[in-house]
Amino acid sequence: MSADFGRHLLALNEIGVDGIKEILSMTDRFVEINERPIPKVPALRGKTVCTMFFEDSTRTKLSFEAAAKRLSADTMSMSVSSSSVKKGESVRDTIETIQAMGIDAFVVRHKSSGVPWQIANWVDDHVSILNGGDGWHSHPTQGLLDSYTLCQARDGEAGENPSLDGVHVGLIGDIKHSRVARSDVEAFTALGAKVTLIGPPTLMPPSVVGWSMDGSTVDISHDLDSLLPELDVVALLRIQRERMGQALIPSIGEYVETFGLNRNRMSLVRPDAIITHPGPMNRGVEVSVDVLDGHPGTVVLRQVTNGVAVRMAVLFLLLGSGVVS
Ligand code: NCD
Secondary structure (H helix, E strand, O other), X not given: OOHHHOOOEOOHHHXXXXXXXXXXXXXXXXXXXXXXXXXXXXXXXXXXXXXXXXXXXXXXXHHHHHHHHXXXXXXXXXXXXXXXXXXXXXXXXXXXXXXXXXXXXXXXXXXXOOHHHHHHHHOOOOOEEEEEXXXXXXXXXXXXXXXXXXXXXXXXXXXXXXXXXOOEEEXXXXXXXXXXXXXXXXXXXXXXXXXXXXXXXXXXXXXXXXXOOOOOOOEEEOOHHHHHHHOOXXXXXXXXXXXXXXXXXXXXXXXXXXXXXXXXXXXXXOOOOEEEOOOOOOEOOOEOOOOOOOOOOEOHHHHHHHHHHHHXXXXXHHHXXXXXX
């Protein structure tokens, strides 16, 4: 990667606006490669990427593995449920053991915030750490793929100078526990979007100072219905029930009533609005069972497709020699 990136991708605020834009511009090339009959290039031949997921995942883990394979890297994968972590081995011993097999990059997901940074301190100098989601804190590739998807919906591609200038994004739901929300706000504001966080007061973080990348204020609202007609992007988030130590909402039924995207609320959504969800989606909670399926601006599966290309761009910029082929 260019000088400012360093060796790792841990959080978007560490790579800055220029780093985010460089990755998104590079993603255009991998979107094109993924549309070829044989979506594979030799760029990372001889490199080995290991996914280390200490927490459940479908999309992120498979997407990183697909990305590494399409760049011709070898892949290895460790899931906690079938590893020696279950026998009491520490994260550090596990990492050092796998590193000894010859690894160029680890993709790490952990339920505790900060673990990817710790691991970055333990590995050898040539090894890259990519954060696949740490606790409530950060999920940089999700922020990148979400912002890429919005650029693509607006302009067809990210282009040389990706921008979301003039776009109003409403991030809706459990902001407090969401690492996606934090990385999305960084990525969207880096590209000039206006972001409003929408949800019940109990699911808002104590402060959002410092969340934006451009120093802009991130607004907070508890009134979804009055904002929906203004939003260019309706960005839904999952209620992170597994992260709620106590009852922060009176009941799921009440949440659905006030913040769930149901048929009535869909009539307030602009016909040209983009609707996103990082997945996994809890149909019947943040969104009614079938309302997304009929809306032309729903890009949920586009996000998944773009996720592979974004992760190819990140792996290529961190590990590659500069030649895509
Ligand atoms: C998210 C995550 O794990 O942070 N999922 C994902 O990576 N696509 C969001 C979530 O779990 O709600």
